[in-house]
Amino acid sequence: MEYNFIEIEKKWQNNWKDTNAYQVSNDSSKPPFYVLDMFPYPSGAGLHVGHPLGYIASDIYSRFKRLKGFNVLHPMGFDSFGLPAEQYAIETGQHPATTTQKNIATFKDQLDKIGFCYDWSREIRTSEPDYYRWTQWIFLQLFKSWFNPQSKKAESIQTLVQQFETLGSENFSAEEWKSFSKNKQQDILMQHRLAFSAFGEVNWCEALGTVLANDEVVNGVSERGGHPVIKKKMRQWYLRITDYADRLLEGLNTVDFSDSMKEMQRNWIGKSEGCEMDFEVANQIGNNDAFKIKVYTTRPDTIFGVDFLVLAPEHDLVNQITTEAQRGSINEYLTYVKSRSDRERMAEVKQITGCFTGAFATNPFNGKQIPIWIAEYVLAGYGTGAIMAVPCGDQRDFLFAQHFNIPITNIIGNHFDGTQANPTKDATLQASDFLNGLLMKDAIKVAIEKIESLGIGKRKVNFKMRDAGFSRQRYWGEPFPIRWEDGMAIATEESQLPLELPHVEKYGPGPEGEGPLANIESWKNEKFETSTMPGYAGSSWYFLRYMDPKNANTFCDKKVSDYWGQVNVYIGGTEHAVGHLLYSRMWTKVLFDLGYIGFDEPFKRLVNQGMIQGSSRFVYRIKGTNEFVSFGLKENYETDELHVDVNFVDGIELDTTAFSNWKPDYANASFILEEGKYLCGVEVEKMSKSKFNTVNPDDLVLKYGADTFRMYEMFLGPIEQSKPWDTKGIEGVHRFLRKLWRLFNDDLKGKVWNDETPTDAELKILHRTIKKIEADTENFSYNTAVSAFMVCVNEMSDLKCHKKSILEQLLVLLMPYAPHISEELWHQLGHTTSILDAAYPVFEASYLVESSKSYPISINGKLRTNIEISLAAEQPEVEQIVLNNEIVQKWLEGNAPKKIIFVKGKMVNVVV
RNA sequence: GCCCAUGUGGCGGAAUUGGUAGACGCAGCAGACUCAAAAUCUGCCAUUCGCAAGGGUGUGAAGGUUCGAUUCCUUUCGUGGGCACCA
Structure with missing residues (x-):
């Protein structure tokens, strides 16, 4: 009998489907375990061999945990809102819902061929009203909440209103609050809501009449058509994720993500401690009071080394402080900056640009007049959009000063050599008045205290992270459950949800850069918000919906989320390291604060698969x-x-x-x-269709079978590592499965397995394999696990071992990796129940005990020979044996060894 | 530019904590079986010197620590990914 994988795989896939083998109950005596994949965006191109990598890994882990006695939740769904479907709609006129539907069908079909153990009864799609109803509902909770800095958690906005009514705030009294117009009150509340509306800059392309992603802007022009793109201020929605910055940082200590992943998130959040400080500048326009420029610095200790100020070109005061003489060149520079993308401004720092405003500010400590410049390397969005430049202590400032011939003040003596800045904090300060003689790192505290006591600034913690832009001028996304009346945002009644996305005739942008929804008269008449939510809205909470996907009363019953708890293992690519993972962590924290769920971190453990x-x-x-x-x-x-x-x-x-x-x-x-x-x-x-380098998994499954395909993907290399695809190697894994098959069946003779009693040698191989596979599977080291299976089958073949008691345990080990062939052979051995719920083999150390070892013997660290020595032997005995060895004596050339290093059970090194 | 990862045979990779570098597989070469092919099996396979025994070199590069470094430290180069409206 031959290994007919096509028939076997079809047979068992149907069987598992018919018996609902993968359906998971929320009610079980087994301990729960939740294994989650990052759900895919169903693109029109279908799956290529890179997509299933993470899915296969999570599938293996789920099956492994099930064998180990857990009730495993392993769902799949589709992140089905997004830009590509909309662009396809613009090009072809097909409704995104139609193309999305079609793409999902293709994806599911492709996924099913690989034999995943998904519980499809829990499938979700973010673009379905039943789903996005709850995305909208959670948005409303964000809209109706604020972050209370005292309790450090989200609370109903009503508690803030009460506070204003009874105590007022820093800026107004309770009486004043009550006297404010409704409009003004709402404006103030908007500044505290977790989901809020404000003005922000977008990439605006006049020719296309639309807003563009950074991705769609190349060299300052649109990717499509090459039209100019400029920055434009528009009303946008945001999530106040900055309020959660500290908790997002602290939460990282409680989860099992890789260090590099945590590092990336920490850098993204970018917490820095320093102070804000005011510099005065004369008013160039009228005789009004002098302006104050607020700078943010992490290095107030260098205040006496400030040689100039730099403002972001977008800074509010630029226009007012610029002198008439400089106005021409400043305007020229501003035009240049407008044409530059953020990416370019960050990347091309070797090209130093900037422009002098003609204005001077006063250093509050020594009265020195310092020139004020604008330059694109200062970003409006970070800190105060203005910095004090200290060329001797900051390399960027140094290069800027050098380029524009600005004289450099040295405040650290010979720690500064005049050829490059010294950014360390270890130098002793000089020429710095009250800071003289202090180490810079100690001076920071002293400087801040002085600044605060003089009332010219205050201590300030800053975050690089900005509030998350949450609206898109697009069609294919969740509509905001918000109407605008008299400039006030009014929440839709929760009972009215979902607010369904209306059909449109054309997908092009609306007037003034608004989204396509602005073209619908009824929508405009109802005064609904015309932008939609971004791609990450639906993916910020989908892991909760899988737990309770059919619930029509709430997004997820608290009892159910209490049962499943956090996602035990989450598998996906690093490209989501900062976006999706931070947003979903924030949403989880908000839902936790408001009492809807019982945990405040969504993912206990994260495994990042590399890119194929x-x-x-x-x-x-x-x-x-x-x-x-x-x-x-x-x-x-x-x-x-x-x-x-x-x-x-x-x-x-x-x-x-x-x-x-x-x-x-x-x-x-x-x-x-x-x-x-x-x-x-x-x-x-x-790997991408446009590069013609994609390989379709369907073809490989057809040619070699799903089991071969699954094992080959895992065999390619460590799951976390990126590696290039090469189809050729798949033959080796296929040969392995055929060789396994021949342990049970002979092509001519048929059944060859038997009921004989295993030998010690066979048991040793089996138990070595059990130990290795179990450890490797738990550690996601699947490439070495596949290799261990190969070694085991090679050795069993050499021993001509066809014994049922050995082979059936091997099958259980193999089931997570190659479920179809395992189930088939399991039944051939006479079992009548599925291998999916078999007992996992138990490793017994007694089979592996050795009495001696072939010790590697090195001379001066170089391997020269091996000697078989008892494992019980101690140093004196070993030295004796080694020194009597012929080869060792040859290398000693009659000299006595200086030293003999003996590591029991490992090696011997003779130093001559 | 900044952040993260990574660099080992012709190729993918292995080497649990500093202890035999190259497991396993692909490709290649030689052979067995066969009329032939496929399948299968056996052997070789980092590089260099040597008939061999055996020796030299070798984990991107250069230094360092150590009895011993792919592994730890410093410097440097290359490649891949992310950088906020792609998902």
């Missing part, structure tokens, strides 16, 4: 011709490098016939060959 990269192939077309030259000869011509579909290339050799048939353009292409072959160029890039 595509290995692209290139052909070289001689400019202006239809002639293609092989890679090695391309230097002789002027060529264009073009992607070619990897499926036409064997290794690096191009199948020229397949290539010619690919596109009509290439039908009569000619080729310049080297040694009779056309060789392609190779580059590792992101």
Whole structure:
């Protein structure tokens, strides 16, 4: 009997489906365990081999935990709102709901072929009204809440209103509050709501009449069409995530994420401690009072080294302080900055730009007049949008001063050499009045105290993180349950949810950069908000909905979320390190504060899978011709490098016939060959349809079976690591499964397994394998686990071991990795119940005990020989044996050894 | 630019805490079986010197710590990912 994977896999997939083998109950005596995948955005391109990597890993883990006796929740769904569907709609006129539906069907079909153990009865889609009803509901809770800095948690906005009514605030008394117009009261409350509306800058493209993502802006022009893009202020919605900055930082100590992931989040939050300080500047326009420029600095100790101030070009005071003489060049510079994307402003710091305003500020400590500049390296969004520049202590300031010939003050003596800044805090201050003689790191505190006592500034903690922009001028997203009346945002009644996304005729932008919803008359008449929520809205809480997906009364019953608790293991790519993971952590904290769930961190453990990269192939077309030259000869011509579909290339050799048939353009292409072959160029890039380097899992499943495919993906390398895809190696894993099959069946003789009693050697191999597989599976070290399976099957084959008592335990170990073949062989051994719930083999150390070891013997750290020595032997005995060894004596050349290092059970090193 | 990751044979990778570098697999080479092919099996496979025994070199590069470094430290180069409206 042969290994007919097509039949076997179909048979058991149907069986598992018919018996609801993967359905999970919220009511079980087993301990709960929640394994979650980051759900996919169902793109039109379908799955490529990179997508299932994380899904296979989580599937293996879920099955493993189930064997270990847990009630495992392992759901899947679709993040189905998003920009690509909308752009496709603009191009083709098809409704996003239609294309999304179709794409999801394709995805599910592809996923099912791989044999995942998802409980599809819990599937969710973020674009379904039943789902986004609760996204809108949670948004309303955010809208109706504020962050109380005293209790450090979210509370109903009503508690704030009460506070204002009884105590007033810093800025107004209780009486004043009551006298405010309703409009003014709402404006004030808006400044405290967790979901709030305010003005913010967006990338605006006049020609396209739309707002663009940073991604869609390349070199200051739109990616589509190459039209100019500028910054424009528009009313936007935001989430006040900055209020949660400290709790988001503290929470990292309670979760099991990789250190690098935590580091990335910490850097994103970017907590820094310093102070704000005012610098006075003369008014250039009238004879009004002098302006005060507030700067933020983490280094107030360097106050006597300030040589100039730099404002962000967007700073409010730029216009008012600029002198007439400088106005022309300032305006010129502002125009230049407007055309620059944020990315460019950050990246191209080698190119130093800036412009002098003509104004001078006064250093409050020594009265020195210091010039005020504007420069794009100062960002309006961080701190106060103004900095004090200390060239001797900050490299960027130093380069700026050097470039514009601004004299540099040295406050650290010979710690500053005049060729580069010294950013350490270890130097002793000089020429710094009351700070003289202090170490810089100690002076920071002293300086802040002085600044506060003089009333010119105060201690301030700053975060790099900004409040999260939460509105998009798009169609395919959740509508805000908000109406605008008299400039006030009015929440929709919760009983009216969902506020369904209306159909539109065209998906183009509305007037004045508003979203497509602004084109719908009825929507405008109802005064509904015309922007929609961003992609991360639905994904910020979906893990809760899986627990209780059908509940029509609430987003997730508290009793149910108490049973499942946090996600035990969350698997997904690092590309979500800062976005999605921070937002979902914030939403969880808010829902916790408001009492809707019982935990304030959503994910207990996070595993990041690396990206499977595509290995692209290139052909070289001689400019202006239809002639293609092989890679090695391309230097002789002027060529264009073009992607070619990897499926036409064997290794690096191009199948020229397949290539010619690919596109009509290439039908009569000619080729310049080297040694009779056309060789392609190779580059590792992101796997993407547009680069023609995608490989479809369906083809591989068809050719080798799902079990082979699953194990091969895991065998490629460590799950966290990025690695290029190479289809060739899959043969090896397929051979392994066939070899396993032959332990049970012979192609000619049929059944070969038997009921004989296992030998010690066989038990030793089995238990070594149990130990290794169990540990590797728990650690997500799946590539080494697959290798251990191979070693085990190779050794069992060598021993001609066909014994049921050994093989059936091996099958259980293998089930999480290759469920179909395991289930089939399990039944062939006579079992009548599914292997999905078999008992996991128990490792017994007694089978592995050894009495001696072949010790590696090094001379001066270099391996020279091996000697078999009893494991019980101690140093004196071992020294004796080693020194009597012929090879060791040869290397000693008659000398006595200086030292003999003996590590019991490991090695011996003789130092000569 | 900033942040994170990473660099080991022709290729993917292994080496649980500093202790035999290259497990396992792919590709390649040689052989067995076969009329032939497929499948399967056996052997070789970092590099260099050598008939061999055996030796030299070798984990991106350069230094350092150590009896001993792929592993720890310093410097440096390359590659991949993220950087707030892609998801």
